[in-house]
Amino acid sequence: MERRRQLDIHIEGSTFGNQVAIGNAGPVNQSSGPAHPAQAAADALVRLVAEHLSEFEPAARAKVRRDALEVQAELREPDPDRSRIRAALERIGQRAATVLPVAGAAAEILSLFTG
Numbered sequence: 001m002e003r004r005r006q007l008d009i010h011i012e013g014s015t016f017g018n019q020v021a022i023g024n025a026g027p028v029n030q031s032s033g034p035a036h037p038a039q040a041a042a043d044a045l046v047r048l049v050a051e052h053l054s055e056f057e058p059a060a061r062a063k064v065r066r067d068a069l070e071v072q073a074e075l076r077e078p079d080p081d082r083s084r085i086r087a088a089l090e091r092i093g094q095r096a097a098t099v100l101p102v103a104g105a106a107a108e109i110l111s112l113f114t115g
Helices: 039-055 058-075 082-095 100-114
Strands: 009-013 019-024
Touching: 039 058, 039 100, 058 082, 082 100
Parallel strands: none
Antiparallel strands: 009 019
């Protein structure tokens, strides 16, 4: 009778696909990274909008939040609509003129599409 021992191997990967196996009885995790290079910046933009929301004019808060979420969602699409992203980022930039962290994050993403 053949006796087999089952080994669980822990593997982790980076966005470049490097993998490392660590020990016995560990889980396997692998990710392919962001779908678009600007995805991480869009995630940061959504976080910054949430952190600085009280600094916006009350009438602009929901619009800025909606535009940031639209940019984030569009960048997750297999073929993101660049004109929708650009328009949303321009609106955020106009509304965030006095909220520098948010304006800077929007400008950074916009530069990826125009520069």
